[in-house]
Amino acid sequence: MFTSIAITPMYVTDQDEALRFYTETLGFTVDTDVDLGTMRWLTVALPGDPERQVLLQRIGDQTATGSAETAAMLRELTERGTTSWMILNTDDCRAAHAELTRRGAEIIQEPEEHPYGVDMAVRDPFGNQIRITQRNDWRP
Amino acid sequence: MRAIVAESETRRLLRAKDVMDRHYAEPLDVPALARVALLSPSHFTRRFRAVFGETPHQYLYRRRIERAQRLLRTTDLPVTEIGHGVGYASLGTFTRTFRRLTGETPTAFRRRGAVAPVPGCVARAWGRSSRFGEAAC
Numbered sequence: 001m002f003t004s005i006a007i008t009p010m011y012v013t014d015q016d017e018a019l020r021f022y023t024e025t026l027g028f029t030v031d032t033d034v035d036l037g038t039m040r041w042l043t044v045a046l047p048g049d050p051e052r053q054v055l056l057q058r059i060g061d062q063t064a065t066g067s068a069e070t071a072a073m074l075r076e077l078t079e080r081g082t083t084s085w086m087i088l089n090t091d092d093c094r095a096a097h098a099e100l101t102r103r104g105a106e107i108i109q110e111p112e113e114h115p116y117g118v119d120m121a122v123r124d125p126f127g128n129q130i131r132i133t134q135r136n137d138w139r140p
Numbered sequence: 141m142r143a144i145v146a147e148s149e150t151r152r153l154l155r156a157k158d159v160m161d162r163h164y165a166e167p168l169d170v171p172a173l174a175r176v177a178l179l180s181p182s183h184f185t186r187r188f189r190a191v192f193g194e195t196p197h198q199y200l201y202r203r204r205i206e207r208a209q210r211l212l213r214t215t216d217l218p219v220t221e222i223g224h225g226v227g228y229a230s231l232g233t234f235t236r237t238f239r240r241l242t243g244e245t246p247t248a249f250r251r252r253g254a255v256a257p258v259p260g261c262v263a264r265a266w267g268r269s270s271r272f273g274e275a276a277c
Contacts, residue, residue: 079150079151080150081154106155107162110162126151
């Protein structure tokens, strides 16, 4: 029925800041950046996986996040770390950690060994967690 | 860490909570966490509770026990060593806290576990992020 996952959102409060973080710190590239009139449609993707896009969705765009009251709730929950998040795959979690440290990312978990592989985590400027996993062959 | 002028109190409280997670095995340093959140210590504790639903101490203890639960289920490390690893110097305090939060002892929790344990020598190497791969069984 479906062929792939196209776009998933990350809620952000400032799209310029989001663009800087997701490209300069995490290494995404911009796919689309266009003013639709009602919202700025801003998507990024990883260079190695251009078909799978992340929408950097501004909290407060009414078409997307509803009334001002809803947007305020969404912002509060995002800043509590409880709305959008994602997991990125890496071939080398420790190398990614070294690079993200160099780039000044807010690292919230150092690389840790788990049965499924090595993982770490960073926080984006808005409160979203980005986990970075180097998976092995283990399956639960 | 960059200081972003527009950052809300909630975002700063989340940062302090992240710091607790990174240092979960260390004693709680409320004044230091309050500085991360740019709040006074008493205000920090009050606001943390209002935002996250539990006090900094409750949060820290819960996270420690969650880590211990994972280690109990996924490794064969001795209980004492797991307790120590998550921040409890005394087995008694660890067991008491574990029981208070989960309703059973670490040993009973482990006995119910189904995940194939990872040998302790490997798990110990896991805990030292800078020495990955140096496990000597």
